[in-house]
Each structure stands twice: as C-alpha cells, then as structure tokens.
Amino acid sequence: MINFVIQFQIARIKNNLITFLLIVLTAIIIFSVSYKQGSLKQSVAYLFVMWLCSFFIDFYALRRPAKNDFTVRNPKRETIYFLVCFIGGLLFLFFRFSGILDWEHTNPLLRLSIASLIIFAFPIALTVIMLLLKYKPTHLGLRLQGLIIVIPIIAISAITNRIVLPQSLTWNAVISEGGGIMGALFTGFILSGLSEEFFRTIGQTRLAAFIGNKGLG
Numbered sequence: 001m002i003n004f005v006i007q008f009q010i011a012r013i014k015n016n017l018i019t020f021l022l023i024v025l026t027a028i029i030i031f032s033v034s035y036k037q038g039s040l041k042q043s044v045a046y047l048f049v050m051w052l053c054s055f056f057i058d059f060y061a062l063r064r065p066a067k068n069d070f071t072v073r074n075p076k077r078e079t080i081y082f083l084v085c086f087i088g089g090l091l092f093l094f095f096r097f098s099g100i101l102d103w104e105h106t107n108p109l110l111r112l113s114i115a116s117l118i119i120f121a122f123p124i125a126l127t128v129i130m131l132l133l134k135y136k137p138t139h140l141g142l143r144l145q146g147l148i149i150v151i152p153i154i155a156i157s158a159i160t161n162r163i164v165l166p167q168s169l170t171w172n173a174v175i176s177e178g179g180g181i182m183g184a185l186f187t188g189f190i191l192s193g194l195s196e197e198f199f200r201t202i203g204q205t206r207l208a209a210f211i212g213n214k215g216l217g
Contacts, residue, residue: 005059019213045164053153060149070201071139075209081129082203088120123199130202141201 013020027047034043072078095101095114103111119125130140207213 001059001063005055005062008058008062009055016213042165045160049156049160052156056152056156057149070141070205071135072205072209073133075206078130078133079206079210082126082206085120085123085126085129085199086203088117088125089122092117092121122195123202126199126202141198141205 030043030047031040034040092114095117096103101110101114127140
C-alpha cells in the first residue's frame with residue numbers, strides 16, 4: 001500500500017506540473033530565508049512533516065474514498081466572491097495592525113468602518129455568501145468523514161516540534177489565555193484551525209474549478 005501511495009503521488013505530480021513547480025518554488029524560498037536566519041534545520045523538518053502528513057492523508061483517502069466531491073456551481077462568480085472576501089480581510093489586518101493609523105485616536109466612525117471588515121478576516125461573510133448561494137454545509141467541506149486523520153497529523157506535528165524546536169511550544173500559554181483546555185481547544189480548532197481550513201478549502205476549490213487545475217483543489 002505504501003508503494004501504491006507513492007506511485008499515486010508521483011502520478012499527481014506528473015498531471016499537475018504547474019502546481020508542483022509552485023510548491024518547489026515555495027520550498028526554495030523557505031530554504032533560502034531559513035538559511036539566512038540560521039533556522040535551516042527547522043525548515044527541513046517542517047517540509048518533511050508536511051510531506052509526511054500529505055502521505056497519511058493520501059493513504060487514508062485511497063483506502064476510504066470520499067463519497068461526494070466538492071460542488072462548485074459557478075467557478076468564475078464564486079472565485080470573485082472569494083477574492084473580494086480575501087481582499088477585505090487583508091484590508092482589515094492592514095489598517096488595524098500595521099500601525100499606519102493611531103488606532104486609539106482615530107475617528108470613531110473610521111474605526112467602526114475598519115472593524116466591520118472583520119467579517120472578511122474570519123470567514124463570516126464568505127460563509128453567508130455560500131449559504132445564500134444555496135450550498136449545504138456538506139458541500140462546503142463540513143463533513144465527519146476523514147476527521148480521524150487529524151489525530152496522527154497533530155501528533156506528528158507536535159512531536160516534531162517538541163524534538164526540533166521545543167522552546168517554540170506555546171501550549172501552556174494558549175491554555176492559560178484560553179482559561180483552560182476547553183478554551184484552548186476552542187481557540188485552536190474553531191477560531192483558528194476551522195476558520196483557516198474552511199477559507200482555504202473554499203478558495204482552492206473555486207480557483208481550481210475556474211482555471212481547470214484539479215491539482216490546485
């Protein structure tokens with residue numbers, strides 16, 4: 001089965017060369033920056049773990065194929081909606097945290113206008129748009145199938161982090177800020193993890209359908 005997964009990944013690379021080249025380019029940039037910063041070991045470990053996680057995901061996906069693919073009804077229009085939400089989120093982060101504005105002394109109406117953009121920083125607006133387009137949660141990737149694979153991925157990432165860069169672990173700080181384990185889980189999985197993965201899934205599937213590149217989605 002291991003050889004079959006590797007052959008599957010090689011076949012996907014051959015069929016999606018542009019996507020693969022973009023990944024290679026990203027890896028080269030990561031190695032270059034980390035070498036200059038003296039953190040090459042961490043970068044090598046990170047990229048290896050990312051490949052290992054993708055291997056486990058492909059292994060699981062081949063053994064238990066998804067019952068339904070992601071539905072994209074209007075790739076062009078939905079890609080535009082995604083990009084608008086993406087730009088809205090960037091504008092919120094830029095104006096709120098870049099320091100270009102003295103936030104405490106900024107006009108209250110302007111602050112309120114900027115703060116309203118938070119619905120784009122988190123996938124609130126994107127979710128509302130998709131629901132208004134008559135998508136069901138299962139169409140948007142919210143499924144229980146495949147959730148079990150999250151456990152080994154988290155374990156691999158945590159163990160590697162513990163071995164390679166233990167001083168970067170922030171579990172105690174996260175638990176303290178969250179008011180306990182449940183608060184930390186809510187922050188990590190709902191506010192951060194779920195929001196990020198939902199936004200990424202919607203974006204990748206729409207862009208992939210729009211440009212006709214299945215490897216991207």
